[in-house]
Amino acid sequence: MKVLGFALRAFRRDLRAGELSILLAAIIVAVTAMTAVGFFTDRVGGAMKDQASQVLAADLVLRSAGPISPGYLSDARALGLEFAETLAFPTVVVAGEQTTLAAIDAVSDTYPLRGQLTVADTLFGNGRPATGVPLRGEAWAEPGLLGRLGLEVGASVSVGERSLRITRVLQYKPDQNIGFINLAPGLMVNLADVPSFGVVKPGSRVTYNQMYAGSDAQIATFRKQLTPRLRPDESLRGREDAGDQINAAIDRAQRFLTLASLVTVILAAVAAAMAARRYALRHLDNIALLKTLGATQSFVIAVTVTELAFVIALTSVVGVLLGYGAQYGLAVIAAEFVGFVLPPATGQPFLLGVLTAATVVVGFALPHLLSVGTTPPLRVLRKDLPPPRLSAAVTYGVALAAIGALVLVIVRDPLLLGLIAGGVVGTAVVAFGLGWLLVRALSRFRGAAGIAWRYGLANIARRGGESVVQIVAFGLSLMVLLLLGVVRNDILKTWEQTVPANAPNQFMINIEPDQLPGLKAFFQAEVGQEPVSLPLIRGRLTAVNGTPVKEVKVANAQGAAFLQREANLTWTGTLPASNVVTDGTWWGAGYAGPLQLSLDAELATNLGVKVGDSLTFNVAGEDINAPITSLRTIEWDSFQPNFYVVLSPGVSADLPQTYLASVFVPRDRVEMLSRLVRQFPGVTVLDLEVILSQVRAVIDKASMAVQYVFLFTLLAGVVVLLAAIQLTRDERRFESAILHTLGAARRKILQGVAVEFVTLGSLAGVLAAVGATLLGWGLATYAFKLEYTVSALLWPLGLATGALIVGITGTLATRKAVNEPPIAVLRDR
Amino acid sequence: MLRAAGLTKQVSSPEGILTILDDVSLNIGRAESVALVGPSGAGKTTLLAILAGLDQPTRGRVWLCGEDITAMDEDGRALLRARRVGFVFQSFHLVQSLTALENVMLPLELAGEARAAAVARETLANVGLSARVGHYPRQLSGGEQQRVAIARAFVMRPEVLFADEPTGNLDSATGDRIGRLLFDLNAEAKTTLVLVTHERDLAARCDRTIRIEAGRVEAGEVEAGRVVA
Structure with a gap:
């Protein structure tokens, strides 16, 4: 009770005196960023799910070859669907x-x-x-x-x-x-x-x-009820089973958004740690005094912990409110831009906000504040007693564990967590190493130029360990900034390139073989380009290794589904561009030997077949049998026609077949399609522009959301920078006062400050570029499965951005301290 | 009230073991005022810190208010200080973010005193700062700050008051006034006073002066200005 009352008074007084402002601001930024991202991604995620539902035109579809039992509908009605x-x-x-x-x-x-x-x-x-x-x-x-x-x-x-x-x-x-x-x-x-x-x-x-x-829960319940009652000819298709391309796009979008919230948390937590350290250092004397006045260690610690609990409560509430406001603004802007209305947010981000505040406080602020609790009372008499030092293992161990746990709660993806953690820890280690080298090397350059130069470099060198910590802090936040500014863009561009701008937008089917030359000539004349064509053979799998499919045990449900339907087969001599042979040998162009089959590797797994097995297809009443001689992986989001089953050329040319053709027709030329339809009446034209633009809209919306989310993360990065500068503020005030007293002009002192920050920033920039390059590569390659080439911009940009941002922000933020009248500062000591 | 026996304090330094206090023994009675004097670096402040339980001796024992504080742990000594000991420092040690009133309330709040504000207000009035209760330390002069510190020291009615160069940061006129205040309150509350000072006048006000030289108590003690054997 005594602790609670004392802590409450201490909290109120700290609030009033502005002692907690920086720490609170940092945690509030963390919570705001986190919950804004949380609320927003929650809503965007909801919108994404809606997009996926659109592919089905529903959340769940029951398909049957015969009339469906009306009982299902009354069940659905009973569940409120x-x-x-x-x-x-x-x-x-x-x-x-x-x-x-x-x-x-x-x-x-x-x-x-x-x-x-x-x-x-x-x-x-x-x-x-x-x-x-x-x-x-x-x-x-x-x-x-x-x-x-x-x-x-x-x-x-x-x-x-x-x-x-x-x-x-x-x-x-x-x-x-x-x-x-x-x-x-x-x-x-x-x-x-x-x-x-x-x-x-x-x-x-x-x-x-x-x-x-209906709602996710309703659909899940209904699906569970329905599944055991389905007849063999009835099948269920849910949102998660919907189109491969859409799924791939959404999957990537969600990973992107997750990454966004992740870096925001890390940045804000770094800011909070800096603020906590500053608060702790400023309170060394007060804690020593309290102990002199009779406060026990356990009392001091209990008061600290209680006060931090108030901090968590206050920052959670304020942060969540701000976060909700921020996401609301984002959502409104997003809706205005892309014309879609986001569904309302769920309450989950609120819990996430509290969890974030607690994680940041416990992982990043508590160790610093608790260590101060061990300050000996003797400090009231002996100012020179060093502040209690927190072992690096404890500081970083606790911080990493806390952030790791939070991140895992958010992303539920150990691989992504591992990559992020690896990048951060790796950068920190490299940064500490390089920072240490710089601090040592700097002494050689001290005599190189005037007093400002010497003062600036001396500042870095003299603070040794602290300079290294600052470089690491700047480096880490800059790394994330680069990751957002450059690498994110690179990855996003690569991602968008998976949907080429001139992807074929007109697909034609039902082309009789004798119509093909005429059709090609038509497009050559109209758009100066022949369509890409492939033969299309309809066939149903009837036997595997001579065993009728009814008796074949396939590996899984997808395999079973393949047996249920008529398959689209094609034949070609050249391996399609978006295919890679993973097993066996491709027959090669010009092959004219006995019939062979090449299967999608995933289909082979689903069916439980391998290279060397033989399949029998019924094509227009006739059985054709051939061995599987190769397996391929197919890049389904290449927006090229792709086939699970490909036949070798030669014999296949004699099978009953039509052709499938695809071509890109500029939007302003689509009026020619009506002439095409009239000239080739049997040919069915599918205008994929509409479908593609739908897919692209999904991707655009995802990108838009990602960019807004990252904008917020950028803001968090700037706060880190300010918090880092704030950390050394008191020292700088005092130093400037001394220099003033010794007769240094303000301009000279400012120049020194500028030299110091530009140097710190440049090094941080280099570190950031290294980290961003490695992290970007890791994320692109392993998490997003995209090919990533380091942008030539990254390194010069890292260096320049570091020097500029840190230099300007640092100098500006320090200006006030430098300009204070020396007597006021010296009296404070 | 305060007894020390065979106090030795050694610290390790780059030049080897450094002896700051060397076998110091002393006995200070109830309501007695004692000045610890001596040149800089003689070990006065270290002695004060050990006597007050802020630091531990390498060897020797200290009995404060009848309790062996050298046998206690840090928390035990803190609890003893909370009930029975007050401090006044050269650099005042006021919490910058708290008003004069709140600074004086601190020890009362630590003790869970319900009427903290009223008692603190009263004590500030005793040191002549009624008009300044809402001021922050940086809005007060040095003398006023030290008066707040003295009010904070006396507000718990301590049995022993330790003062480390209480007038060291003040001009002589202000220092004089502060010295008077300290002794007036001391006489009124019958507090045992142990102070470290360079000021002859302040030392002269004490019942007894103990001179420390190179970590040892000088042979002759001075009592009210007279050397006694």
């Missing part, structure tokens, strides 16, 4: 004399549960978000269908026994299949109209979908 139903089937659509195969999408009124339909009023017109779905008696047609039938919006088409009026052009639907399997252009109709078509009969090729959306 939203739901929608769709029916997909191919059928011939008639318009006057013209007929064409169309993929009918019959949707219920609630479709889509996630994402939005994009429609236009004219063929290739400007798209806009749709409200609702086609009304009964109406249809929304994909551009390809209108092109094939030579129709405009407003025309009528017949589906079975029903005539429908086309009221919109359907440009985009969230669950658009980007696997190039939909052969016919789509026509979206109202689900309630389907019975009136008279085309869906038992045995028809119809895919039934039920879609569900």
